[in-house]
Amino acid sequence: MRVYISERVLMLGHLYRRGCSVFGVLYLFQDWLKTPLPAFGHYKPISYLDTTFDFQLVEGELGRIEHGIFA
Numbered sequence: 001m002r003v004y005i006s007e008r009v010l011m012l013g014h015l016y017r018r019g020c021s022v023f024g025v026l027y028l029f030q031d032w033l034k035t036p037l038p039a040f041g042h043y044k045p046i047s048y049l050d051t052t053f054d055f056q057l058v059e060g061e062l063g064r065i066e067h068g069i070f071a
Contacts (some may be wrong), residue, residue, distance in 0.1 A: 008019060011055050022066045037061075 019029030033046040039061050040048055048054040064070070 015055060018062050054063050
């Protein structure tokens with residue numbers, strides 16, 4: 001169980017660093033995480049942080065935003 005928790009903490013830390021890099025400041029990234037978005041079926045990105053695959057979906061969307069792809 002400890003390895004699982006450690007992995008999640010590392011993934012979350014990486015995601016937050018990436019989000020801050022994309023949005024410039026933490027609070028904008030946190031707002032984005034809590035906003036229902038079409039890319040996630042009008043669910044909040046934060047609700048997609050249950051599995052490694054879900055983390056990758058959120059990271060992928062951050063990558064699209066970073067490159068100016070919003071659709």
